[in-house]
Amino acid sequence: MLRPDLILLPSPGPDTPAIIVPPAPGTATGTVQLSYRRLDGLVLHAQESLARLGIAAGSRVAVALPNGPEFVVVFLALARQRAVVVPLNPDAKEAEQKQMLQRLQPRCAIVPDDESRRPMTNASTALGIPVLLCTWGDDVQQVLLRHDAQGHTPISSAAVVTPEEVRPDDVVLLHYTSGTTGLPKAVGLTHARILASVRILVEAHSLLPTDRAMIVAPFFHVGGTCSSLLCALAAGGCAIIPRSLSGNFWHQFRDLGATWYHAVPTMHRLLLSFPRPVEGLTIRFARSGGSSMSAVLMTELERTLNCPVLEGYGMTETVQAVFCNRLDGSSRLPGHFPVPDELEVKIRVPDANESFQLTSVPGCTGEVCVRGPCVISGYLDDPETNANSFHDDFFRTGDLGSLRADGRLHITGRTKDMINKGGEKISPLDIEHIVLAHEAVQEVACFKVADDTYGEDIGVAVVVKPGYHLRPLDIKRFVRQQSVHFKVPKTVSFVESIPTSRSGKCVRAALAQRLVLRYGVSKLPRTSKTCGFRKPLTRAVFRRLSHIAIMARLHGGQLVGVCPFSLPQMSEFERGPIVYMSRPAGNKAPATHPHTPVQQHREMQAVCLAASRSTTTTSTPAKITIALDSNWNDDRILLAREKKGKKAPQA
Template sequence: MAVPAAASVHDADRYRPPAVTGLVDLLDRHVRERPHARALVVTGDRVHLSYRALAALADDVAARLGGTGLHRGDAVGLVCANNAEFVVALLGAARAGLVVAPIDPALPESQLSARLEALGAQAVLLGPSAAGAPPVARLPVPTWPLRVDASRAGTAAAVLDTGAAVVRQVRGAAAELSSHDALVLFTAGTTDRAKMVPLTHANVAASVRNICATYELGPDDATVAVMPFFHGHGLFAALLASLASGGCVLLPERGRFSARTFWNDVRAASATWFTAVPTIYEILLDRSEIEYPGPQVPPLKFVRSCSAPLNTATQRALERTLGAPLLSAYGMTESTHQATSEPLSQRGPLKHGSVGRPTGVDLRVVDQDGSTCPVGTEGEVWVHGPTVARGYLGNPAETARSFADRWFRTGDLGSLDKDGYLSLTGRIKNLINRGGEKISPEHVEDILAGCPGVAEAAVFAVPDATYGQRVGAAVVVREGEGLGSEQILQYCRDRLAAYEVPDRLEVVAALPHTAKGALDRRAVEARYAQ
């Protein structure tokens, strides 16, 4: 099926990204000009919350928080699934001048507590967890439950219980925050490795404007919240960019992505686009023969992939299935999410295998000496611009290693082509050193994923007395495929250098993933590399 050009919501020469300054005024223009337009679709009844109703809920929460004794610039945690309570808590706390730290509600008590204590949060705003998830355990700071009651008529009320009094004491990394800060996001990882990234309102505004401009989002657009809001992907690309541009976001009933209800959600929202990780696209593709309703779904202008490498074969298969371009993007917490993206079809060519061009940032690929690499030469990707964070909270050593002259050293390997498109080749810290040969596990995974019948692959270093490290792989085979390890290895031998072919390959039932859907490399190594 031919992929049509993505339609723009505005004429190219007239499109202007939203003029927001941060989280505080994100809704203001739409409350003035389009108060009754739908901002959110929530609950199993698919209740529409207007911009006026959402702003009123946020103001109610802000007023309640203003009476708790908290000061502007104080940090509060936000532990909640993708539901109305998250959005109201986020915007309400921002309007009260507080710095919000969203945290994955599925983390065990020890990790939740450790993150709150390292940050020095004064309190936690607690919303409902995703359906089926265990309740959040007792936390070391005052916990204030929030509930949003929405009626089918579109009216709503917020109930915030601040009965647990706060004993204000600035401690931990929060001492480095100010009223200019909007968010603190935790990088993916275990508690002892997760870093705290402070993002100002100016960072947030620049990110939202860049995302809106890249995809020309406007009031006629709608999406379904696939990615969790406690990570930058779901927070900036799906939620904040949609609200800033006057669009609509449907929040799934269970508070998280469900393949079973996804296409019904797309229909209910009249979605024009959505963004996800490759793992979710693989799930949708595997189920498309029996579940994708084709003409019954509103036509999608485009879909977007970010947060993990997207296999080119998957990209092409999704485009054929959905009849819309699948645009690859690249971002990180430290750049307030998006740094590059493939453009809309009418704005430039799509280059499968790349993650597109810089979007509102400067980007360099440098060698080990910090010199800019020639076109087509691999090096480390550095990013600079208004979305780049100032460093890490409470971690001056890591800040010094990763930030230099306001450039963020991503640790990602890649190259730029003559048109400025970035192709990623791996992570520096993931490289496997097999007897002096440096091997990118991401490259080997891409080849494995292209083998017919392979659903997913993970490649990792196996300790070896002779070579130092050898190449190991764990592969998931699609259901019903009679594919064995030797067939997969033969496919690799035909496409990889001899030293890149896995020395050990195991067919497994499933691979572990992080909360945002990316491959959990630490868990893979712990399980299979020994």
């Protein structure tokens, strides 16, 4: 049974365990166990303390507390007081905390009563923001709140008042997005939206009062608060909250009777490295969200833990990963998700008028748009961003995907991460899944690199499994065996780890920048010599020369009477993509806008389709000469200018 009262307005509950906090390794503290009744009493006491300290309805409160009973009690108490909880990373540096506080302008900041509070305390003091110290009193088994006694600004006290009943449209959680597309955006989550998302997950996972969730995700992310903590409490179950992850994770999991957990793929892989008991695990399922999970990792998890892995898709704007595979479902393909009955999904695709329209036709790939009771209606105080983030009341997720004939949603990547290789749109996730199938690859990240021929090309960073040795050529050949020519990476780099954000997502831009700084731009191949020239070609020159130069290179030498200089032989990985991508625009090119450079050249010069086809299918220089003769006069001038280093006229 759902228990929204524990989220909206805590009330006396059963004496069954609601919260269990095992002792941290190396400490003398004991296990903290709170029943629903005891938790409700602690929340009521903390709510009264907050009221005395001046926290009222609508007050924004920055909460920089680690995972533990303190966060749970403070979070629910602030929700009862109709305040707005802004969870912040307690391990962030002082400069980061100050930046967030300047943007947030909170009523106060709540920090741990220990040395870890220094960065947040210093940042708050510099901005004149009051600080409340929070600690768990082992002797009295309750949360204690007090003013920082070191001369910091106190909050004006207020008389204890019975708070008004919580309203469904009250904002209770305020999260800032990661800001990967610009400045972080403020996402206000209401009680109603949180409850809607929790109901979806509780039903999808068949959660019961007998279930116990092992909390892995940090509480400053929705994966920790909504996907884990509130789902466990809403089902009447128990939340087990380790203060830190350690090598005895799986032994604690067994000893405390945990039945499920939620984590990002990076954390799943870390947990797999921890020693596990031979028997006794009572795990019903493992849940994954936050970023894409590979088929290799999913298979390894299911085989190792002997339980289904339920991958979810969502974002802060939908409260959490509400698109989630069901526990009773049979089909669990990575990147494929059932659409909950409560949500509506459309795909945003271009129309004939160079505008965009929403469609639910199966098979159409475009930007995934969603609306429903758990989806935000707009970012806070950001009308300009809102204007670009919605289409007919549907939230634009920024993810690429399509609806399948069976109604499932297939996610293929991020719109901003897509690689446009000469008109071919390539998803980094697709490349990563291919490379991860190699037996020697432990982790991989795909990113875009600059290219003078295609505009953008594929780069991959690979973490090799211990005991294996790989060369870049091995990865390229493996991809070539598994996929089409143009998906072969241009550059392969081997790294010790893949950079991730605080939420566990791969930071592709940072990875590309790191490799450029490490190896230099010249070490990340830029194909300035793809067409045989010493200097990078201007776009105008390339558009007109690429047809001749590419075909000349396919034959590895001089085309008598056509090309007055020799061109080097193409490598095994250059030849395939060039042949594929030099086909005519009208010959079923998968991406019509923009055309590949060769297709643009043909359109501009009005080369007849027959001549174009003969160019790509014939194998003798004589036939190529005939096919290109109509364009040679213009191209000969451009070739001469390029050889002399003169600026070519713009086409």
